[in-house]
Amino acid sequence: MRVTPCQATLAAAIGLNLLLLFLLHSFSSSSSSSGQAAPGRSPLPCRPPRGLPGVTVVLRDFEEFDNDLAGTARSFSSLPGVPVLVAAETLPYPPVALPEGVDVLRLLPAADRAPPKPELHIRTRHVALVPDGTRGAPGLLERLRDELEAAADAGAVRLVAAPVGPGPLRCLQLRVEPREWTARYSLTPSGTGASATGAAGPGPCQAVEGAAVLLLRTRDLFSLPFPLSRPVPTALFVQAALRGWGLRVVTAAAFPVARRPPGSPHNRWKAANSAEERRSRLMRELGIKREVLADGGERWYGCGKDTARCFGTVHQQTPRYLLEGRWTPPCCLRALRETARHVTEVLEATGVRYWLEGGSLLGAVRLGDIIPWDYDVDLGIYREDIGKCRWLAAAEAAGGEGIEDPEGFFWEKAAEGDFYRVHYSRSNRLHVDLWPFYRRGDTMTKETWLGHRQDVEFPERYLRPRLPVAFAGFTAMAPNDPRGFLEFKFGPGAIEKPEYPNPAVKRLADG
Incomplete structure (x- = not known):
């Protein structure tokens, strides 16, 4: 078979392109693995790590003006192989003397810094969201991790919760109705916080009342649109319920709690106001304007006498919310x-x-x-x-x-x-x-x-x-x-x- 000049030119071009693709792939792989950039150049974007064995502790829910952040971080960082990360909008103020090796991740973007990417700061396969004042104990995080993996293999459980302190957790059902802007809590059929899974959807427990350590896979946490919004438990429960994720309560893995003197009346007042503001902000993020509580009470987050209504001018007899699939x-x-x-x-x-x-x-x-x-x-x-x-x-x-x-x-x-x-x-x-x-x-x-x-x-x-x-x-x-x-x-x-x-x-x- 005779090869024409045109065919030879085409074959050479294809070969050259393949060679260039191979060289570019090799260069990209070596740059990603080294994590270094050439002097004077921006670092190449990198992907989150696949996940190393272990559990990272994240401290997110705490008050700046009155907290046990140093004690909580010290307790968990003393456990072998447990990374601890403090996540906050800005550096804690007044300054907190954190143990060596405990990092602070600032979540509030700033013009002179790279955008915050929390998922790049957690390299372990599992993450535990720990409330302020909790104390670590050997083996508890590993027990939660093992419970999660066993339950996840058996059904739809994607989170586990363990109580903090002597009080039990109350297990709740949670139904989120996006079209009606509503989240409804109710007691489980037994009314107690027993372990449960849900093979055909979320189990009878989708939320808990009481202080709890929450553990889940890191990839699951950062698949959520609001992974570190506060209050963390409510943010996770609502987003998990929308996705059909079940929750298991591990009552045998209770975490100790620090003994702290009660705060001053002024600090308690500030904490209550801050908690209310955070919850209102979270509900706006999640698109919830009404919570129906397990005891029949209600919390409202929408418009009132002193505010504008929730929607603007209506055009063609069709409010904006109808176009967004809501009522x-x-x-x-x-x-x-x-x-x-x-x-x-x-x-x-x-x-x-x-x-x-x-x-x-x-x-x-x-x-x-x-x-x-x-x-x-x-x-x-x-x-x-x-x-x-x-x-x-x-x-x-x-x-x-x-x-x-x-x-x-x-x-x-x-x-x-x-x-x-x-x-x-x-x-x-x-x-x-x-x-x-x-x-x-x-x-x-x-x-x-x-x-x-x-x-x-x-x-x-x-x-x-x-x-x-x-x-x-x-x-x-x-x-x-x-x-x-x-x-x-x-x-x-x-x-x-x-x-x-x-x-x-x-x-x-x-x-």
Whole structure:
């Protein structure tokens, strides 16, 4: 077979490229293994190590102004082959005399330093998150590691927890509902902190109450988006629950705790405030606005009377949160319920005839509540009754200025047309819309039409009489034939076929 000059040139080019690739690979490997860069040049980026046997102790949860950081670090660093790392936003202040070999990792980025990469500072296969004031003891970390590996091989367990001090840990179930912005804690069926695994998902224990050492694989820790957020236990429990990771409580491996005198009242006050601020910040990071506790209590992290609402201007009847796969934040729904109750009480007390309209009536018929993705409440009123309510009359007189009532609700004439809005407060613009209708023969009509599907005239017979229905925790007035009224406005099957406000932008079936 004769080789043409063209073929020879092509073969030579391929061979040369292969040689260059081999040389580049060899150079990259030697540079990575040495970890050194040529003088005057930036070091080459390196990958995290595969993991060496052992457990690294990370001290993350402590107060700068009152801590046992030195004692905790000294206790664990004295154990053979146990690296200790202090992780903090900045260098601890007042300065802490840490034992030799204990490193401080500053997590707060600075313009004159390389970005912090905690995963490059932990070279062991396992990591233990240790609370301040804990004391190390020979063999305990190794026992936790062995328990984790045995449980991980048998099921979905990815974390183990051991108590710190004499008090037992209480094992909890945790269900995180991202769409509802909610985390729900509950007791395990036994109500105690027994070891458990979950072969078909997370076991009956996904969180613990009480001071605990938490151990997991290093690669698992740094696969999380918030690996070292504080408070560390809550951050890990929530992120683990979202991933279906189970947790095993190892009651036989309790860690000693340092005996410390109680802090001053001022330091205890500072610690409580700091803990509350950290928890609020963590919940914002995790997208949680409501925690339901195991005892039935609640913690709220969203909007209130003195803040803006959780979402901005709504375009095309589709709030931003719907596009992100979420429903109305629970704090916003709570504010809407309070506002709707207040407004209906005022209207009833002053003799203004009203009824639930549109999506609010749909929510009442389907759920007895606000539709979980709705962002306002709609009420129809008889236009001739407006003068009976001093707040509606005052809002009319105030023009665009609005007026605040003694309970802090803000009444105003809407800028978009001939209707009224009652806001949760001046700051928080979650609101109830009041639509004035008047008779034209036997038909109810109004002056302002915004082009919504349900924005149509209707026969007055639906309001003669009006009937009470359950809605948002109280009783509100509604048309006498809710199904007929809703199907007149929305079309057949409106009750049985829920849909987002503007299906052209986002459909309920799309998630």
